Structure formats: C-alpha cells, structure tokens
Amino acid sequence: MTEKTKLHYEVIVVGAGVAGIYQIKRLVDLGIEATVLDSANGLGGTWYWNRYPGCRFDSESYTYGYSFSRELLEEWHWKERFSSQPENLRYLNFVADKFDLRRHMQFNCKVDAARFDETRNLWCVSVSGGRELTCRFLVLAIGLLSAPTMPRIEGIDSFKGLSFHTYYWPHEPVDIAGKKVAVIGTGATAIQLIAEIADKVAELTVFQRRPNWSAPLNNSPISEEEMADIRARYDEIFEACTHTPGAFLHGPDHRGFYEVTREERLELWDKLYDEPGFGIWLANFREIFMDEAANSELSKYIADRIRQRVSDPKVAEKLIPRDHGFGVQRLPLETNYYEAYNRDNVHLVNLQETPIERITEKGLKTTEREYDCDIIVYATGFDAITGAYDRIDIRGIGGERLFEKWKDGPKTFLGMLVRGFPNLLMPTGPQSASASTNFPRGIENGVNWCMGVMQYMWDRGYTRAEAMHEAEERWTAHVVKMYEIMLMRKAKSWFTGYNSNVPGHEEGKIRYFVYNGGTPKFVAIINDIAAKGYEGIAFSSNAPPEQGAMSLRTRNCVES
Numbered sequence: 001m002t003e004k005t006k007l008h009y010e011v012i013v014v015g016a017g018v019a020g021i022y023q024i025k026r027l028v029d030l031g032i033e034a035t036v037l038d039s040a041n042g043l044g045g046t047w048y049w050n051r052y053p054g055c056r057f058d059s060e061s062y063t064y065g066y067s068f069s070r071e072l073l074e075e076w077h078w079k080e081r082f083s084s085q086p087e088n089l090r091y092l093n094f095v096a097d098k099f100d101l102r103r104h105m106q107f108n109c110k111v112d113a114a115r116f117d118e119t120r121n122l123w124c125v126s127v128s129g130g131r132e133l134t135c136r137f138l139v140l141a142i143g144l145l146s147a148p149t150m151p152r153i154e155g156i157d158s159f160k161g162l163s164f165h166t167y168y169w170p171h172e173p174v175d176i177a178g179k180k181v182a183v184i185g186t187g188a189t190a191i192q193l194i195a196e197i198a199d200k201v202a203e204l205t206v207f208q209r210r211p212n213w214s215a216p217l218n219n220s221p222i223s224e225e226e227m228a229d230i231r232a233r234y235d236e237i238f239e240a241c242t243h244t245p246g247a248f249l250h251g252p253d254h255r256g257f258y259e260v261t262r263e264e265r266l267e268l269w270d271k272l273y274d275e276p277g278f279g280i281w282l283a284n285f286r287e288i289f290m291d292e293a294a295n296s297e298l299s300k301y302i303a304d305r306i307r308q309r310v311s312d313p314k315v316a317e318k319l320i321p322r323d324h325g326f327g328v329q330r331l332p333l334e335t336n337y338y339e340a341y342n343r344d345n346v347h348l349v350n351l352q353e354t355p356i357e358r359i360t361e362k363g364l365k366t367t368e369r370e371y372d373c374d375i376i377v378y379a380t381g382f383d384a385i386t387g388a389y390d391r392i393d394i395r396g397i398g399g400e401r402l403f404e405k406w407k408d409g410p411k412t413f414l415g416m417l418v419r420g421f422p423n424l425l426m427p428t429g430p431q432s433a434s435a436s437t438n439f440p441r442g443i444e445n446g447v448n449w450c451m452g453v454m455q456y457m458w459d460r461g462y463t464r465a466e467a468m469h470e471a472e473e474r475w476t477a478h479v480v481k482m483y484e485i486m487l488m489r490k491a492k493s494w495f496t497g498y499n500s501n502v503p504g505h506e507e508g509k510i511r512y513f514v515y516n517g518g519t520p521k522f523v524a525i526i527n528d529i530a531a532k533g534y535e536g537i538a539f540s541s542n543a544p545p546e547q548g549a550m551s552l553r554t555r556n557c558v559e560s
C-alpha cells in the first residue's frame with residue numbers, strides 16, 4: 001500500500017518544515033504509523049517557500065540546526081555564520097535524506113479541514129483533491145509565519161508586469177537586471193531583499209508605511225577550521241542556548257541599566273552594534289524591554305547610528321521609527337540596508353505622506369503621482385501565529401470551530417493543546433515559546449514534549465487527551481500577564497496580533513500570541529507538568545485499556 005492510498009495513520013503531521021521533519025523523525029524511530037502532509041511541492045517549510053534574494057537566517061546557523069544527532073552535527077558544514085535560504089533548504093533536504101524521512105512525506109497535500117470524531121476518538125482529515133484520512137493524533141506543525149498576506153489595495157490584478165509576494169518568489173530565476181522594481185513594505189523580509197537587489201536593478205522604489213528598527217547582521221563565512229571548532233563545542237553551544245531567554249547564544253547583560261554610567265552604556269552599545277547577530281537586542285540590558293526611559297535612550301542611540309549611515313538627512317529621518325522603541329518587535333537584521341538608500345537608483349516613498357491609491361496596469365499610483373515599474377514585490381508579511389490555523393476548518397467536540405474559539409485571540413494549554421480539541425497537538429503553537437525565541441530550539445522542546453504525551457497514552461492504552469478548562473484558563477492568563485510587563489504590548493506587530501491586512505486584526509485589540517517568559521522558564525514549566533503525569537490534561541479511552549504497556553512496534557494501524 002502506498003502512502004497515497006493509505007487511509008488511516010496513528011499520527012498525521014501537517015507541515016514538512018523544521019518542526020514536521022523532526023516530528024516525523026521521532027515517530028518513525030518508534031515505528032509509529034505516521035505521515036507528513038504538506039501543501040508545498042517539497043520539504044523545508046519557511047526555507048522551501050521564501051526564495052527571495054537576500055533571504056537568510058538571523059539566528060547563528062550552528063544554533064539553528066537540529067541538535068538531536070551527533071552524526072548530523074559532525075557531517076554538516078555551515079558555510080556562513082548566518083546561512084542563506086538555498087543552503088538552509090539544502091540542509092533540511094540533507095537531514096530528510098540522511099534519516100530516510102522523505103518516504104513518510106506527502107507533498108501537494110493541503111489540509112483543508114479536520115473534524116474530531118467523538119465516538120472513535122479519531123481525527124478525520126480532508127486533504128485537497130477530496131482525500132479523507134483518519135488518525136488518532138493530529139500534529140499541526142504548520143508554522144507561525146506561513147500564511148502570507150497581501151495588502152488591501154485596489155487593482156492588484158490589473159498590473160501587467162511581474163508581481164508576487166516574497167513568500168511566493170518564483171522558483172525559477174527572476175531576471176531583475178535592468179528592471180524597474182517596486183517593493184511594498186519595509187519589514188524583516190524587505191530589509192533583506194532591498195539591500196540585496198539595490199545594486200542589481202535599474203530603479204528600486206521602496207514604498208514604506210511604517211519604518212522598522214534594524215541593526216547590522218555582521219555576517220561572515222565559516223572556514224573548515226572554524227567549523228571544526230564549532231563541532232567540538234556543540235554540547236557547550238546548545239547548553240548555552242538552554243540558559244538564555246531567547247534560546248540564542250546572546251544572553252542579557254547582567255548589570256542594571258541604571259547601575260552603570262551613560263559612558264558604560266554607550267561602550268556596550270558600540271561593541272554590540274558591531275558584533276554579529278542579535279547581541280544589540282538580546283545581550284543588552286534587560287530594562288530595554290520594560291522601561292520606557294531605558295528603551296528611549298537606546299532608541300536614540302540606534303537612530304544616530306542610522307543617521308551616520310544614510311547620506312541624505314531627510315531620508316534618514318524617514319527610516320527612523322517614531323511609533324515604537326527599538327527591540328519591542330522581533331528585530332530584523334541587515335547587511336548594507338541603510339547604505340542602499342545612498343544609491344541614486346533607490347528611492348523611498350513615505351506612504352504616510354502619500355498613500356497608494358491603487359495598482360495600475362503599469363505600476364502604482366499614490367496620492368502624489370504614478371510610478372511605472374516592471375516588477376512589483378509585495379513584502380507585506382504574514383497573518384502571523386494563528387493565520388495557518390485559521391485557514392483550516394478545524395472542528396472539535398460538538399463541532400466547535402477553532403477559528404471561532406480563537407476569534408479574539410488564541411487560548412491554549414502551554415501553546416500545545418486546546419480544550420475542546422482532543423488529540424490535537426501543536427509542538428510550536430500560538431502561546432508556546434517558539435515564536436519569541438530561536439525557533440528550532442523551541443521546536444525540539446515542543447516536539448519532544450508532544451512525543452511524551454503520545455508515549456504516555458500508548459503506554460497506558462488511552463485514546464483521548466484533552467486540555468482541561470482550568471489548565472487552559474491558567475496558561476492563557478499567565479501568557480497575558482507576561483505581556484503586562486513588556487513594552488512590546490504597545491507595538492503594532494505580530495507579537496500583538498496587529499495586521500492591517502487581515503480583517504479583525506486591525507489596531508485596537510491585543511492578541512496574546514507568544515509566551516514571553518523565556519526558554520528556561522517555559523521548559524521548566526512543561527517538564528514539571530510532564531513529571532506530574534501531564535497534570536492539566538484529561539486522559540481517557542473509548543475502549544477498555546489494553547493490558548500493560550503496549551509494544552509500539554507491533555501496534556496495529558487500522559486500515560479503513
């Protein structure tokens with residue numbers, strides 16, 4: 001029986017990104033009947049889809065890769081400190097091939113709907129093309145930044161040139177040489193893209209609604225010798241990531257912001273700004289995330305660094321954010337982004353002064369003038385965190401829709417289970433620690449914990465696990481409380497669920513999307529809950545529990 005003709009699995013994993021790949025690895029190691037479904041035509045998730053020029057990590061490559069296999073760590077050579085998308089995709093394919101995982105994956109399979117069958121304690125999964133599958137456990141590894149959003153502008157279909165969202169950047173090469181290109185948006189993606197293509201196109205016009213703070217990536221190649229040293233230190237590196245809030249190597253400066261002089265603060269900032277990676281954000285004083293005055297002083301410092309890099313003072317002022325402080329949103333890192341605006345062929349249009357009225361056949365029309373172009377790139381981001389969930393019609397007990405339950409924001413238990421939706425597991429769900437940290441570190445924690453829940457049930461013959469009401473309320477209240485102390489609660493960003501292009505996500509309502517307590521605290525909480533027999537989860541069985549622990553390898557899979 002081929003994967004495409006099987007109708008029942010013990011576990012269906014949706015999503016073949018970093019999370020889905022590790023999830024299926026854990027399952028096949030145990031001999032569990034499982035499959036991965038992905039709407040894409042290949043594995044890799046984020047690194048399969050986002051193929052725009054300049055797309056790369058802002059996590060150090062060697063802290064992003066999987067930690068679970070010593071052999072894998074020995075074999076893979078990261079070529080750059082912050083590796084680029086083609087290399088990241090090669091890495092994930094290498095992992096899948098090394099562990100022979102591809103045969104457990106089905107591509108071009110979009111999950112449209114999933115319904116919990118209460119009498120059988122099974123999920124019924126509807127896949128594009130009309131296929132219906134069933135499974136005991138439905139593991140959603142569908143990503144937190146995987147539902148791209150287009151701006152709500154009139155006339156998008158009327159443009160006669162090439163146009164695409166960065167998520168859908170074509171797989172075949174796009175000839176940008178000598179072309180007039182318009183980029184809409186100045187978020188993390190645009191910041192990478194603009195810097196990369198500025199010297200390759202004839203004209204580049206950037207349409208900016210709100211500037212973002214950004215700081216240098218300071219990337220560099222990794223030589224054979226450096227990689228050998230990294231390999232020798234992998235245990236130390238991953239161990240260090242378990243102790244920092246963001247699961248990066250960058251941990252906060254332990255001095256108090258007000259305990260040191262301004263000169264000492266400047267000395268630290270000068271050093272961090274020139275160092276690779278998130279140091280300027282995460283190795284800074286803790287107060288910058290919570291204290292308006294501390295944040296404002298740092299924001300002024302970064303604004304001055306921008307002014308030093310942009311030749312035209314008017315352009316520099318346009319690139320400095322006024323509506324939020326530095327670091328209260330996930331910080332984009334850049335390579336020569338600000339210098340791109342010193343080029344004669346790069347133009348910045350401030351949409352707050354002259355909004356776009358419509359897309360035309362030839363380009364864009366703002367309230368001021370028309371801009372002709374050959375290519376329009378929509379770098380307009382994602383319906384973040386819950387977008388991919390909202391796009392599946394998920395129905396739990398009594399037909400309750402997850403979309404309805406989360407209409408005003410998600411409610412979860414540990415970001416991994418939802419009351420009313422038994423046997424639905426989300427290793428990196430909304431309100432888990434993944435989104436606010438170095439993702440793969442959170443992914444490994446989440447997958448391992450979800451595996452623990454399933455193993456607990458297999459061992460005891462349970463067929464149903466559901467988060468309890470009180471446990472879900474308590475976790476969600478805890479997530480909300482963590483926002484109260486953070487300046488990020490005031491920012492219009494995906495941490496607070498703001499997206500003017502998604503109906504219902506406009507300004508005015510905070511959605512408590514991510515867990516801000518940091519990795520060490522999150523891991524301590526989930527481990528404690530596991531140690532207490534998954535306190536907060538109600539387990540039951542629709543059949544008399546089978547005798548003793550069940551051998552997973554001999555476990556029969558019902559073929560309907």
Ligand SMILES: Cc1cc2nc3c(=O)[nH]c(=O)nc-3n(C[C@H](O)[C@H](O)[C@H](O)COP(=O)(O)OP(=O)(O)OC[C@H]3O[C@@H](n4cnc5c(N)ncnc54)[C@H](O)[C@@H]3O)c2cc1C
Binds near residue numbers: 047146
């Ligand atoms: C441009 C960019 C750069 C990033 N850089 C970093 C970084 O440097 N460091 C970091 O920690 N994080 C980074 N991230 C976050 C990144 O998303 C995670 O690091 C990680 O790749 C998430 O893996 P995942 O498996 O959870 O989800 P994803 O990689 O998003 O994979 C989800 C998969 O689910 C599939 N899917 C979704 N819905 C359905 C459905 N209904 N049916 C079938 N399939 C479905 C999608 O096709 C996709 O393949 C970046 C994100 C972006 C967009």
